[in-house]
Amino acid sequence: xxxxxxxxxxxxxxxxxxxxxxIYLCFFYLNIDFERFFSALGRFGALIVNRYYPVDxxxxxxxxxxxSILNSVQMGYLGLIIGVIVASLLSYFAAANITPSKKIAxxxxxxxxxxxxxxxETIWTILFVTIVGFGMLAGVxxxxxxxxxxxxxxxxxxxxNVNMKLVETVRSNxxxxxxxxxxxxxxxxxxxxxxxLIYTWDVCFRASxxxxxxxxxxxxxxxxxxxxxxEYARTxxxxxxxxxxxxxxxxLSAYMRNKIQKETQ
Amino acid sequence: MTEILxxxxxxxxxxxxxxxxxxxxxxxxxxxxxYAIIGPSGAGKxxxxxxxxxLANANSGKVFFKxxxxxxxxxxxxxxVRRKIGMIFQEFNLIDRMSVIDNVLTGRLGYMxxxxxxxxxxxKKDISRAIALISKVGLEDFANKRVDQLSGGQRQRVGxxxxxxxxxxxxxxxxxxxxxxxxIAIEMMQLIKDIALELKIPVLCNIHNIELxxxxxxxxxxxxxxxxxxxxxxEKLTEQVLQDLYKFEVL
Amino acid sequence: MKTFALDVETYSQQNFTKIxxxxxxxISLVVIIFLSVYFIIILDTDWHRIGSGDSILKQxxxxxxxxxxxxxxxxxxxxxxxxxxxxxxxxxxxxSLPVAWLGARNVTPFGMLSFGFARFLMTISRxxxxxxxxxxxxxAVGLGALPGILALAFRSVGFISKIISETIEGAxxxxxxxxxxxxxxxxxxxxxxxxxxxLPTVIxxxxxxxxxxxxxxxxxxxxxxxxxxxxxxxxxxxxxxPGVTTVIMFIFILIIIGEIFSHFLRKKIH
Numbered sequence: 001x002x003x004x005x006x007x008x009x010x011x012x013x014x015x016x017x018x019x020x021x022x023i024y025l026c027f028f029y030l031n032i033d034f035e036r037f038f039s040a041l042g043r044f045g046a047l048i049v050n051r052y053y054p055v056d057x058x059x060x061x062x063x064x065x066x067x068s069i070l071n072s073v074q075m076g077y078l079g080l081i082i083g084v085i086v087a088s089l090l091s092y093f094a095a096a097n098i099t100p101s102k103k104i105a106x107x108x109x110x111x112x113x114x115x116x117x118x119x120x121e122t123i124w125t126i127l128f129v130t131i132v133g134f135g136m137l138a139g140v141x142x143x144x145x146x147x148x149x150x151x152x153x154x155x156x157x158x159x160x161n162v163n164m165k166l167v168e169t170v171r172s173n174x175x176x177x178x179x180x181x182x183x184x185x186x187x188x189x190x191x192x193x194x195x196x197l198i199y200t201w202d203v204c205f206r207a208s209x210x211x212x213x214x215x216x217x218x219x220x221x222x223x224x225x226x227x228x229x230x231e232y233a234r235t236x237x238x239x240x241x242x243x244x245x246x247x248x249x250x251x252l253s254a255y256m257r258n259k260i261q262k263e264t265q
Numbered sequence: 266m267t268e269i270l271x272x273x274x275x276x277x278x279x280x281x282x283x284x285x286x287x288x289x290x291x292x293x294x295x296x297x298x299x300y301a302i303i304g305p306s307g308a309g310k311x312x313x314x315x316x317x318x319x320l321a322n323a324n325s326g327k328v329f330f331k332x333x334x335x336x337x338x339x340x341x342x343x344x345x346v347r348r349k350i351g352m353i354f355q356e357f358n359l360i361d362r363m364s365v366i367d368n369v370l371t372g373r374l375g376y377m378x379x380x381x382x383x384x385x386x387x388x389k390k391d392i393s394r395a396i397a398l399i400s401k402v403g404l405e406d407f408a409n410k411r412v413d414q415l416s417g418g419q420r421q422r423v424g425x426x427x428x429x430x431x432x433x434x435x436x437x438x439x440x441x442x443x444x445x446x447x448x449i450a451i452e453m454m455q456l457i458k459d460i461a462l463e464l465k466i467p468v469l470c471n472i473h474n475i476e477l478x479x480x481x482x483x484x485x486x487x488x489x490x491x492x493x494x495x496x497x498x499x500e501k502l503t504e505q506v507l508q509d510l511y512k513f514e515v516l
Numbered sequence: 517m518k519t520f521a522l523d524v525e526t527y528s529q530q531n532f533t534k535i536x537x538x539x540x541x542x543i544s545l546v547v548i549i550f551l552s553v554y555f556i557i558i559l560d561t562d563w564h565r566i567g568s569g570d571s572i573l574k575q576x577x578x579x580x581x582x583x584x585x586x587x588x589x590x591x592x593x594x595x596x597x598x599x600x601x602x603x604x605x606x607x608x609x610x611x612s613l614p615v616a617w618l619g620a621r622n623v624t625p626f627g628m629l630s631f632g633f634a635r636f637l638m639t640i641s642r643x644x645x646x647x648x649x650x651x652x653x654x655x656a657v658g659l660g661a662l663p664g665i666l667a668l669a670f671r672s673v674g675f676i677s678k679i680i681s682e683t684i685e686g687a688x689x690x691x692x693x694x695x696x697x698x699x700x701x702x703x704x705x706x707x708x709x710x711x712x713x714x715l716p717t718v719i720x721x722x723x724x725x726x727x728x729x730x731x732x733x734x735x736x737x738x739x740x741x742x743x744x745x746x747x748x749x750x751x752x753x754x755x756x757x758p759g760v761t762t763v764i765m766f767i768f769i770l771i772i773i774g775e776i777f778s779h780f781l782r783k784k785i786h
Contacts (some may be wrong), residue, residue: 023606026599026602026603027603029599032784058405075556076555078553078557081547083547114775116770118731118768118771119767119768120732120734122647123764126748127579127760129759130575130577136557137557140556140557163671165354169354169358170374170436172318172347173348173371173372173373173374173375173427173431174344174347174431175374175375175376176344176377178383179374179382179383182382184384187360187361187362199499202657206643206645210645210648213647214738223648239644239648242643242645243640243643243644250639250643252465258476297577385534385535389528390685392524392527392531396522405521408521408522408527409522409527
C-alpha cells in the first residue's frame with residue numbers, strides 16, 4: 001500500500017516536470033528571450049506613463065470622432081440583424097435532429113457556420129475591403145459573417161438539445177413541418193434565442209469598434225490613423241473611449257437580460 | 266365498417282444493424298374496442314403504437330386505417346391520416362408556458378393552413394369546441410391558466426382534450442398513467458374509456474399496469490420481446506398466460 | 517379569487533389583441549431593417565468606386581485557386597500560431613487564478629474593495645479587443661510570438677477568472693466546513709475543499725477559451741505579434757490573392773484541428 005502511494009507521488013512529479021520542460025522548450029522554440037521580456041516590463045511601465053499619459057480627452061469629443069462612434073454602432077447593429085436572420089435559417093438546417101435533409105443541407109449548413117466562425121472578424125474585414133472597398137459596407141459584411149458564425153454555432157446547438165418528444169407530439173396532430181417548428185421547437189428555444197442574441201450583440205459591438213482599423217468605418221479607423229501618426233495621447237484617448245463604450249454596452253445588455261428573465265419567469 | 270385498424274405482419278428495426286424491435290405483429294381493432302397492449306419493459310409496446318401513425322417507420326408489413334393502406338403514405342396524405350388519429354402521451358408533452366386553452370387549440374393544427382396557425386388565427390368554431398372539451402375533461406376553471414402550474418392529472422387531461430380537438434376516429438394512448446399516482450390513474454383510465462364510448466371511437470392503449478388493463482380493456486394484446494404472445498378478449502387472460510408473458514422480467 | 521375560466525368572446529378578444537401585437541411587431545421589425553439598410557449602407561457607400569457586379573465578381577475570382585508554393589513556408593507559422601494559443605491560454609489561466617480569488621465574494625480578502633477591483637480587471641480584459649492588446653504588447657516588448665502570447669493571455673483572463681470566481685461562489689460549503697472542523701488550514705481548505713469542486717468547470721472553461729484563442733492567435737501576426745497573421749498580411753500586400761486563400765485554408769484547418777481536439781477532450785471529461 002505504501003509503495004503504490006509513493007509511486008503515485010513520483011509519477012505526478014515526473015508528469016509536472018515534463019510539463020514545465022515542454023513549456024520551456026516552447027519558449028525556446030519561439031525565440032522568447034526572458035531577459036528582454038523583464039527589461040521590457042520596466043520599459044513598459046515607463047512607456048505608459050510617458051507616452052500614453054496624459055490622455056487627450058478633448059479629441060474624443062470632436063465631431064468626426066463622434067460620428068465614427070455612431071458609425072460603429074450602426075455597423076454593429078446591422079451586422080447583428082442580418083447575421084442573426086441568416087444564422088437562424090442556417091441553424092435550422094445545421095441541427096441534426098430537425099434538419100429536413102440529413103445528407104445534403106445538414107453538412108452544407110454546418111460547414112458554412114463553422115467556416116464563418118473560423119475566420120476572425122478582422123480577416124473578414126480585410127477580405128471585404130478588398131472586394132467592395134473601404135467603408136461601412138465592408139464592415140457590415142464582415143460583422144454579418146462574424147455573427148453568422150457566432151450565433152449559428154450557439155443556436156444550432158440549442159436546437160439540437162430540444163426535447164424531441166414535444167416535436168413528435170405536434171407531428172401526431174397532423175401538423176406540417178413549419179407548424180411543427182413553430183409549435184414544437186420554437187417555444188422551447190424562445191428564451192435561449194433572446195439570450196444568445198444579446199450575447200452576440202456584445203461580441204459584435206466589441207468587434208465593430210475596432211474593425212475600422214483594417215478599413216471598415218467607425219472608431220477603429222481613427223485608432224489606426226493616430227497610431228500611424230504616432231499621436232499617442234490621442235491613441236490612448238480612443239482606447240479609453242472604446243473601453244468605456246464597450247462597458248456601457250455590456251451593462252445595457254446585462255440589464256436587458258435580467259429584464260427578459262424576469263418577464264419569462 | 267366496424268374494423269377501424271388492421272395491422273399486418275409489422276416488422277421494425279430502429280437503426281441499421283440495430284436489434285429488431287417488432288416481429289411480424291398482426292391484429293385488428295374494431296370500433297367498440299378498448300384494446301390494451303401489455304408486456305414487460307422493452308417488449309416493443311411504445312414502438313408498436315408509434316408505427317400506427319408513422320412516428321416510427323416499420324420496415325415491413327401493412328397498416329390499414331378504415332380499410333385504407335396507410336403504410337406508404339407521405340407528406341400531405343400522411344398528415345390527413347394523422348389528423349384522424351389522436352394520441353395521448355406518457356409525459357403529457359404540453360407546451361409549458363402556454364395556457365390550457367392554447368395547448369388544446371394546437372390539436373387543431375392539422376386542419377389549419379400555415380399562415381393562420383403561425384398567427385394563431387383560430388376560428389370561433391374551434392375556440393368554442395376547445396372550451397367545450399376543456400369542460401368535458403373537468404378543467405373549465407383552469408382554461409386560462411399556464412399548464413406548468415397544473416398537477417400531473419390535470420395536465421394529462423389537457424392532453425386528452427388536445428387529442429380530442431382533432432375529432433379523431435382512433436385514440437392511441439401511450440402509457441397514460443405511468444406518470445400519475447394510482448388513484449388518479451384509475452380516474453384517468455375511466456375518463457378515457459367514457460369519452461371513447463361517448464364518441465364511439467376505439468382506443469389502442471399501451472399500459473404496464475396489468476390490473477388497470479384487465480379492468481378497462483375488452484381485448485388484450487400481450488407482447489414479449491417484440492413478438493405477439495397473446496391476442497384475445499380480457500376474460501381469457503389467465504394467470505398462466507401472465508406468468509408466461511412476464512417470466513423474463515426481473516423485478 | 518381570480519378565475520381562469522373562459523368563454524369564446526373573452527378568448528377571441530384576448531387572442532385578437534395578441535395577434536395584432538405580433539403582427540405589428542414583425543412589420544416594424546421589417547421596416548426598421550429596411551430603413552437601416554437604406555440609411556447605413558446605401559447612402560454611405562461610394563457605389564461608383566465599387567464598380568459593377570462584374571468587377572466585383574472579377575475581384576472575387578482572383579481569390580479562387582491556391583498558391584501551393586507557399587505551403588512549405590506556412591507550416592512553421594501554423595505551428596507557431598498553435599503554440600501561441602496554447603501558451604497564451606495557460607498564461608491566462610495562471611493570471612486568472614488570483615483575479616478569480618479576489619473576485620469571488622465568499623473568499624475575497626478585502627470585501628467589496630478587492631471584489632470590485634477584480635471585477636474591474638475582468639471587465640478591462642474583456643472590453644479591450646485582442647488586437648489592441650497585441651498593439652500594446654508589440655509596443656512594449658517588440659515583435660514576435662511573445663507579445664502575441666501576452667495579448668492572448670491578458671484577453672483570456674476576463675472570461676476565465678469570471679467563470680472561476682462564479683464557480684467558487686457557487687461552491688458547496690459543506691466540504692469546506694468539514695475540513696475546517698477537522699483542523700485544516702486556509703491552504704487545506706483551498707486545495708482539498710474548493711479546488712476539487714471547481715476543477716471540472718475550470719477544465720471545461722480552459723478548453724473553451726483555448727478553442728477561441730486559436731482563432732485569435734491567427735490574427736496576432738496582422739500587427740506583428742507572430743503566427744499565420746503575418747503571412748496573411750504579406751500575401752495581401754503583394755496582392756497575391758491565391759496566396760491569401762492558401763493562408764486562410766491553413767487557418768481553417770488549424771481551427772478544425774482545434775475543434776476536433778476540444779470536442780474529444782470535452783467528451784473525455786464527461
